[in-house]
Amino acid sequence: DTGGASDTDGNGAFGAAIERGEDVPLLTGSGEYTDDISLRGTTHLAIRRSDHAHARIENIDTSDAEAMEGVLAVFTGEDVVESGVPNTILTAWDLPGLVQPQYRMLATDKVRHEGTPVAAVVAETRHAAHDALEHIHVEYEELEHVTDPVDAVERDVPPVHDEAEDNVAFDFELGDADATDEAFADADRVASVDLRQPRLIPNAMEPRAALADWEEATGKLRLWMTSQNPHLHRMLLSAGTLGLPENKIQVIAPEVGGGFGSKIYHYPDEAVTAWCSMQLGRPVKWQATRSESYLTDCHGRDHVTTGEIALDDDGTIRGVRVETHAGLGAQLSQFGTATPSYLYATVLSGQYTIPAIHCHVIGAFTNTTPVDAYRGAGRAEGIYVIERLVDVAARELEVDPAELRRRNLVPPDEFPYESAAALVYDSGEYERAMDLALEHVDYEALRERQRELRNEDRYIGIGIGSFIESAGLSPSGLAGDLGAQAGGWESSIVRFDSTGSVTVLAGTADQGQGHRTTYAQVAAEELGVSVDDVTVVEGDTDRIPQGMGTYGSRSASVGGGSIARGAREVREKARRIAAHQLETSVDDIEFDDGEFHVAGAPDRSLHIQTIAHEAYLGHDLPEGMDPGLEETNFYDPENFTYPFGTHVAVVEVDPETGEIEIERYVAVDDCGEIINPMIVEGQVHGGIAQGIGAALYEGAAYDDDGHLRTRRMDEYVVPHATQLPDYETDHTVTPSPHNPIGVKGVGESATIAAAPTIVSAVTDALEPFGIDHLDMPITPESVWRATGGDN
Template sequence: MAEKLFGSAIRRREDPALITGRAKYTDDLKLPNMAYAAILRSPHAHARITRIDTSKAKALDGVVAVFTAEDVEQSGVPGQIPVGWLLPNMKMPPRSLLAKDRVRYVGEAVAVVVAEDRYTAHDALELIEVDYEPLPAVADPAKAAQEGAPLVHENEPDNIAFDWEIGDKEATDQAFAQAAHTVSLELVNNRLIPNAVEPRAALADYDPINGKLTLWMTTQNPHIHRLLMSLASLGLPEHKIRVIAPEVGGGFGSKIHHYPDEAIVSWCAIQLGRPVKWQATRSETYMTDAHGRDHVTHAELAVDENGKIIGLRVHTYANMGAYYSTFAPAVPTYLYGTLLSGQYEIPNIHCRVQGIFTHTTPVDAYRGAGRPEATFVVERLVDAMARKLGMDPAEFRRRNFIPPDKFPYDTPVALQYDSGNYEGALNKALEAAGYEQLRKEQEEARKQGRYIGIGLSSYIEACGIAPSAVVGALGAQAGLWESAIVRVHPTGKVTVYSGSSAHGQGHKTTFAQLVSDMLGVPYDDIEIIQGDTDEVQYGWGTYGSRSAAVGGSAIAVSAQKVIEKGRKIAAHLLEAAEDDVAFEAGKYYVKGAPDKSLTIQEVALQAYLAHNLPPGIEPALEAVSFYDPANFTFPFGTHIAVVEVDPDSGEVKLLRYVAVDDCGKVINPMIVEGQIHGGIAQGVGQALYEGAVYDENGNLVTGTLLDYAVPKARFLPSFELDRTVTPCPHNPLGVKGVGEAGTIAASAAVVNAVVDALAPFGVEHIDMPVTPEKVWRAIQGAGK
């Protein structure tokens, strides 16, 4: 009998290959006769291209071909990069694989070289002559929104990509008119560069005999890439494209999107009839991977005389970059505005978001995608209001939480939260942190001229966004269900085909854990297949913390179908009524007569032999399901950051970090903790270190890891984690998702802590990243 694995912190089966270097990433793959691509990128944020001369590059020994936009056009392929989420009245500027007459951001692809080796390809890039006529550029979304700003798309009247709102403006304005107190903040949510350890890569191989393209690439969702390659970029029939995700070294959202580069490489392979590989350099990923966040927000909160929140009003400029990345319009709208109720009963909310085109790299989903932005707005405002009222920030939160007996709770911004126990998580976090004692220590330290700050962040997350009909109504050009096949082989071994596509999450471990428990089959007898469009029926992929809740649930539904089919066969063989046959720990038995039993392995063999099946039952033992959830899931929690600020240098040291998360039931606690650790690190990174900076001319100043600071392990304390468990009520596993929780909570917790530390100086806000110089200036400024 298999022991219970659901809930067990077993080690990941993925890791031996990863830590011994045997795992194969896209760049590890080599095919006979393979050539190498390198892509020429615009050095200008905005320029007219008046001439491209590739003759010198073509003449270089070892160069196979050099292509420009004109060549792609002449090939007759659709050649477009589409947007996958539509909002009402949004502008729809086209985006092609290679820039033709005009470039709109530094890094935009202009030409491609294919050569016998990578060095020659890069040498040839320097021989391509492009005449650029530089044009004025704008990088800041608030500036780009103003009249007279340089236009990103010259055929549009302005740079406002869309103007979206949610909530009741009139009611919210009224609430503010009647408020006892209001606070307002001007917030910049800094632009982030994703920094997956493995930069993007693609290897395309086209077979001209049967017309089939095989594309290995760094993707979180191979089927979406196949669909968009077929429909918009290459025009090849969908069944003649196979997209494979080999080992993928992290994504954080950046490998969801459909970029020009992988399509260009595929197009080259088709033109040349030989395999072509492209591996982005780190500098290329900095210029071309969709960046994250980049909001400029004016936010206000109103309370009544009892300190109860009565209104929230938000206006945000959301930077889209030069073009829409795949799901970019969804991120600052339906993944942001809908989350602005946070954990609180807020009767009136109004949020207006203007998506703005700028001469910068496109912006799209990055770990958390909209939800960290919403949490930052809400949690900064809540802290500011608590301070204004002279109330402890924990107490102010407590007073305004949605109480447990009000679920399901309809927010004024379109979501129905299905469950939650916010005070439970807050109390647990306060206790773990020793909150009362911390406040005393803070007081003592201040007397000695030391500045300790304590920051809370009580976040709500919406994961596994669904059902498909709802997201379709909101503009998604995608379904958000997931598929699974559970196939029991004649020997009782099991292969699971999942539409989820892991790139570090450990699905091969967690999915096998839950199948092992359900089928009573040993863990080692279960194989998980994912990330290959020819093997997996369909899949929408891994992002938005959806894989356990949606992909895992699909597997559970299929496993249950297998159990039920097996029950029919077992009942027939045991000569018992189906209702009298129980299934437990891998064994079918007649209720009341446990000796009359068959193992699932024995049933599987009989199912395949098909010598004696009940009438109407087809041979074999497998099931497919396409699981469309009833609702989002709503993880929540409270995080507490403790910092010390050095008032001399402005340096911030993170002393402690306490996180209490509720992600529902936990399949593998070690993996869940790993996700929270990584998420917190990235959230702390945004708060203290990371920030993509463009200069006035649209040049990316933070173009390498020398200038763009990702958090190092030594910057971080050992995190103190705990959890509460409020199972998701509507999926078969009770799981909710945890991949983004740490990132969603951490930025607000850390900034709240720094502002709390500097309260004696009268500092009310510091924009992220909270660098030492900003802290020093805030102290200087507040003192005057």
């Protein structure tokens, strides 16, 4: 039963553009975020951070801070060591030859990036804690630092970690180097591009926060935190960091105001919050400031790449060769090693049939904030490279960029398609999606208009971004083979109560994606009840025993898949009760919109909600059946899902001023079966905004002293609504053949597509100036310089 919303006749819940149930509390202010929660006797934590990029800690004097009014305790890294906890911030992805340096809650010997936690103040109020920070006196011996991933490896600089003298954390290769060399030798043409993908800073509306409550009497820790994956946090905090078994830790993610990847990770700060509560026996709360977030939330991207593409004169792509230096920052974050390796190199085939691919990635330690997955994670970087290469190649071959894509798209009858970059794409109709996007802008007419306008010295550009995404990292066995220290499955509980309402408990954790609505739609469809009868609960490890969380656009496919499977099991149990009570065989029972009836006798029926009541009464159940109506499901998919699509942007560039105006933005996405079209459209809108942000505005930078130069919202430019175009969205539906509900992910697609689409459009506009590539963010200044404005 694949490729459809449900195997029942259905009640239309799946696929309906219903409003998000979660919005009323959020919009009326009754939603509860971590910082809104107060326990009796709550104290406040502030963290003293290093203001050096690289330095040896000579001495920390906490006495002045300790003497301040309201201050309860000041802790240093030595105090944590002396407490005897394991004190390790673990990474969750191993790679062959990976150098894994020590990563402590609070630094003891050296600080390796600006923002490294060095001391913790706990006080009666937040203000008292923050005031005390500047009264902690830290003496440092400054060391030479490095912030650029190429410099870190190629230049003679002191290592960030003694264990990696050359600053190489890993050296990763994917694909067949010899076959790729041969393809390049045989091909008619080679085109190449050198590019940088700058660091991006996630900008969740709610900065990270934690509230820890250690209960000495029971030896149990309750930790409310801004988490995308409470169970993973529980796992990483337990043995490796705090030395507690998992059943003595409850992680609760209440409302979480956005994450974009940044709230996946196991950071020192939340662990320190928990540890402080264990020391003081009082609740401790930590709430990051915005600048603190900029300094410590894992950044994204930071790639320096040389890409090459080999083609025949007829436009057939023969091979792709990529070499990348990926900045990892000063410490290895959970998926910081997976993102620039497997998540990146494996998508380099994009939508195209490419016989030979080779990718070499050098993961470099630098004295900067750790880098990890940020919306699009790895896939965004990889698709950017292949899309830039295809555009550059089209220029080289003097072929229209849409036409060059078309000649190389994987055809629909080639699925499942095994790419030369080690993925097996589940399904796709790439040309259909591309054609639809091109039709929206009337591509041929637009090219004509472009030619005419150039005669008037006006420069419009048409950009194309065709993408695939590998969403929902699974199955677990594959993830394990690749080095993951976590599974690719998801878990849920589907439970009827005796009044006939349904509770779905899911192991994923929403930060704005709308799970409470879409999961209710999945369950309602399978069970034939109303969406309003379903309550979805996420984000509490004591209520939902197991889960993997929300990242990698996995929740709809893996979490939703688990819920559908669990609901089907519930329905089958209910069917057996119905058959028993209607005195017929199970095979004679039909199910239609919540009603079980005897085949051919529709008046002999029982509603599933009535059966739920019966299941809890337990008076009249089939022989040997246990009472109750609930199922726990673990779903480990057989493959990733592969969303895809094509975005097209039309821009006008003024070479005199460098101004870029986006005239039109068309997004055609295919995420398989759509649970809620309105939510999917919202995801696409948000994703485009972030891709445009990367293409035109955002980029974190370090100054010569290794200080983050973009540490505030007026220095790191996130586009405002007025800087974003109207989006025109459309979609095709190509179900995932292996997912129980035919869905694919959508949460990252548009971010992956938008950056290459915009860069493609701007460089297309600037073709008459001989510009075939400009690095992101493309600002008016960079356009003006490139077009010779400063000559």
